[in-house]
Amino acid sequence: xxxxxxxxxxxxxxxxxxxxxxxxxxxxxxxxxxxxxxxxxxxxxxxxxxxxxxxxxxxxxxxxxxxxxxxxxxxxxxxxxxxxxxxxxxxxxxxxxxxxxxxxxxxxxxxxxxxxxxxxxxxxxxxxxxxxxxxxxxxxxxxxxxxxxxxxxxxxxxxxxxxxxxxxxxxxxxxxxxxxxxxxxxxxxxxxxxxxxxxxxxxxxxxxxxxxxxxxxxxxxxx
Amino acid sequence: xxxxxxxxxxxxxxxxxxxxxxxxxxxxxxxxxxxxxxxxxxxxxxxxxxxxxxxxxxxxxxxxxxxxxxxxxxxxxxxxxxxxxxxxxxxxxxxxxxxxxxxxxxxxxxxxxxxxxxxxxxxxxxxxxxxxxxxxxxxxxxxxxxxxxxxxxxxxxxxxxxxxxxxxxxxxxxxxxxxxxxxxxxxxxxxxxxxxxxxxxxxxxxxxxxxxxxxxxxxxxxxxxxxxxxxxxxxxxxxxxxxxxxxxxxxxxxxxxx
Numbered sequence: 001x002x003x004x005x006x007x008x009x010x011x012x013x014x015x016x017x018x019x020x021x022x023x024x025x026x027x028x029x030x031x032x033x034x035x036x037x038x039x040x041x042x043x044x045x046x047x048x049x050x051x052x053x054x055x056x057x058x059x060x061x062x063x064x065x066x067x068x069x070x071x072x073x074x075x076x077x078x079x080x081x082x083x084x085x086x087x088x089x090x091x092x093x094x095x096x097x098x099x100x101x102x103x104x105x106x107x108x109x110x111x112x113x114x115x116x117x118x119x120x121x122x123x124x125x126x127x128x129x130x131x132x133x134x135x136x137x138x139x140x141x142x143x144x145x146x147x148x149x150x151x152x153x154x155x156x157x158x159x160x161x162x163x164x165x166x167x168x169x170x171x172x173x174x175x176x177x178x179x180x181x182x183x184x185x186x187x188x189x190x191x192x193x194x195x196x197x198x199x200x201x202x203x204x205x206x207x208x209x210x211x212x213x214x215x216x217x218x219x220x221x222x223x
Numbered sequence: 224x225x226x227x228x229x230x231x232x233x234x235x236x237x238x239x240x241x242x243x244x245x246x247x248x249x250x251x252x253x254x255x256x257x258x259x260x261x262x263x264x265x266x267x268x269x270x271x272x273x274x275x276x277x278x279x280x281x282x283x284x285x286x287x288x289x290x291x292x293x294x295x296x297x298x299x300x301x302x303x304x305x306x307x308x309x310x311x312x313x314x315x316x317x318x319x320x321x322x323x324x325x326x327x328x329x330x331x332x333x334x335x336x337x338x339x340x341x342x343x344x345x346x347x348x349x350x351x352x353x354x355x356x357x358x359x360x361x362x363x364x365x366x367x368x369x370x371x372x373x374x375x376x377x378x379x380x381x382x383x384x385x386x387x388x389x390x391x392x393x394x395x396x397x398x399x400x401x402x403x404x405x406x407x408x409x410x411x412x413x414x415x416x417x418x419x420x421x422x423x424x425x426x427x428x429x430x431x432x433x434x435x436x437x438x439x440x441x442x443x444x445x446x447x448x449x450x451x452x453x454x455x456x457x458x459x460x461x462x463x464x465x466x467x468x469x470x471x472x473x474x475x476x477x478x479x480x481x
Contacts, residue, residue, distance in 0.1 A: 125289055126325035130339040130391060131314040140338060144329045219329070 011187040020193075023179030024200050030175065031165045034097050035158055038104025045105060046112025060109060067106035073167050075099050080171045096168040104161050111153045115146040148219045155212035159205045166201075176200060225262035226394060227286060227317070227428075231295035232259045234281055255281045257450040258295070265394055267442035268427045270458075274475060278450045279430040280322075283397045286428075287319050300394065315343070317428075318388030322400040324380040326372040332359070332383055333368045340390050351390075358386040362416050378409025382416055389425075396420075398429040402436075414440075434479055438462060446472055 045060040067075065080095040090098065119142050127137035169178035180197035184190040235254040242249045255278040263269055271279045284290040286297055288310040300316050302309035326335050336358065337351035346354070359365050362382040372380060381401055388396055398417070402410040414436050421427060421440045431437065437444060437458065444461040446454040446469075454465050454472060465472050 120325075122321065122323055122325040123327070126321065126327070128289060129287055129314055129319040129321075130387070131311050131343050132339065133311065136342065140342065141327055145327075148329065 009189065009192065012183075012189055012192060013187075016183045016187060016193075017196075020176065020179045020183060020196060020200070023174050023176045024204070026174060027162075027165055027176040028204060030093070030096055030100065030168060030173070031162045034100035034165070035104055035161060037097070037101035038161075039108055039154075041101065041105035042108025043112055045109035046116070049109060049113040050116050063102070064106040064109055067103050068110070072099070072103050072164050073170065075103060076167055076171055092168070092171045092173045095171060096165075096173055100161065100165060100168070103164075104157070107157055108154065111150055111157065112146075115149040115153070116142060118149060119145050148216075151215045151219070152212050155208055155215075159208050162205055162208075163201065226265040226300055226426075227263040228298045229259060229261045229263075229282070229286070229295075230297070232256050232282075232285060232292050232297060233294040234278070234285055234290065234292050255450050256285070256292075259450065259452065260295075261445065261452060261455065263395070263428060265426045266424075268421045268429065268440050269443045269445060270437040270441040271428070271430045271445050271447060272432075272437065272475070273447035273453070277447045279447055280399050282447075283319065283399050283428065283430060286313075287317055287397055288313055289319075311343075315391055316394050317397050318391055318393035318395070319397040320381070320384045320388050320399065320401045322403050324372075324377065324384050324404075326375075326380055326383055326387075328372050331368070332364070332370050332372075332375070335372075335383065336387050336390050339387070344391065354390060355386070358389050359383075361389075361419070362386045363412075376409060377405050378412045381405065381409070381413050385413075385416060385420075389420075395426040395428055398427060398431070400430050400432065402431065402433055432479065434476070446475075 045064060048060050049057055051057045076095065076099045079090065079099050080092060083090065083095075123141055123145065124137055127141040132140065165175065166177040169175050169181065172178075176197055180193050184193040187193060233254065234256040235252045237250060238253050239248045239250055241247070255276075259278070259282070271282070273279055281290060285292050285304065286299065288304045292304065297304045299313045302313055302316075304310065304313060326332075327338070330338060333352065333355055336355035337346075337348065340346045340351045340354065341348060356365065356368075359368065362385060364379060364382055364386075367375060367379065367383070372383075375383065384401075385396070402413050405413065410433065414433060417427065417429075417436065418440050429436070429441075441458045444454070444456055444458050445452060446461070446465070448471055454461065454469060456465055461472075466476050467473070
């Protein structure tokens with residue numbers, strides 16, 4: 001079929017578009033939920049990574065390293081296909097959210113750790129010298145500055161995790177990518193359909209990128 | 224009674240250095256302060272002089288509890304730095320200004336000054352701002368209230384840091400080579416502020432290499448070498464008697480161009 005043969009586009013029905021839009025909602029829901037859980041968990045892991053006690057600080061590595069050093073798709077298969085064989089069964093939606101959350105947490109923890117540790121030691125000491133205790137310095141001096149360093153990296157991670165959520169289509173979840181595959185097969189218009197799918201991913205990511213720029217400007221300062 | 228009593232303090236750092244013979248990294252201990260004792264009263268300006276690496280900064284950092292001490296004790300206003308719970312009070316008693324200026328980059332000048340008094344001394348925002356204006360005026364930077372730290376020169380930042388320390392009503396200021404990172408012009412700006420403060424009776428304990436400052440402002444001079452106190456004298460004695468009689472001091476002063 002020729003891409004420029006317009007008569008073929010009649011095969012693409014409104015119902016197909018509705019299917020794609022519904023699937024978009026699922027993709028957004030899965031992504032938002034796993035990013036929220038992943039961020040919260042990652043923040044905790046990252047803070048533990050900054051602990052002074054070496055033993056405590058290395059504890060999070062036990063879950064972070066496997067998650068960071070194996071493909072997301074393998075992790076997903078392990079949870080969805082592998083765990084049932086040891087008696088733990090999740091439905092596709094839960095398995096997707098669980099895997100994406102943990103994966104996000106592992107990467108987010110590294111970002112938290114590196115942002116906090118890149119604040120110069122002198123900032124801590126200046127806080128202490130004024131009479132603040134550790135928690136107070138953490139909140140009023142370090143967190144504020146680390147947040148500024150964290151924003152652009154975190155949003156890059158978020159955008160990348162949004163794209164990675166397309167992998168959940170492989171555990172039979174009707175997300176944007178899966179819907180695209182089905183509609184493309186049905187209409188025989190893969191170029192058009194995947195073009196639309198890609199455009200939707202772009203439209204969802206774009207505001208995030210702008211948000212990053214906005215937040216950087218709002219909180220901006222230089223050393 | 225002395226406000227700051229340093230009693231037999233020993234402080235060492237663990238360092239890794241390369242062993243000449245084997246080329247391997249070996250741990251070794253560098254003792255910076257050896258059985259060091261000295262008292263400071265709450266009056267006038269005391270200047271700590273001496274070559275680099277003799278523990279002058281370490282002494283100030285120990286007094287403020289930024290470094291822990293291995294042996295001995297430091298008592299500030301009746302409170303020991305060995306007690307973790309008295310550290311806050313000690314730090315409020317001794318304001319500290321560092322060599323590298325550390326204004327908080329996420330806050331403007333006004334908030335840099337008011338944050339700590341509001342949180343730690345429970346001042347209202349208005350009280351804190353009025354006080355901040357008073358001290359900004361004192362360091363000659365009233366117009367910079369809204370400036371961010373990167374809009375200020377090094378000398379201006381250091382003056383703000385002095386004002387920030389004064390905001391906490393300290394009984395003494397610990398100044399750790401605060402002009403070392405500045406050019407001569409900015410140095411003189413900062414020293415002028417310090418002279419004014421000294422004239423108003425603010426007690427200061429300053430590590431410095433500025434002989435002019437020592438000669439004009441100091442009332443007491445301590446000379447340290449290799450972690451030990453070589454001389455503890457009034458300024459006049461130091462620059463007349465000791466520089467003639469003590470070879471180490473004479474040498475040091477010769478190299479520094481005095």
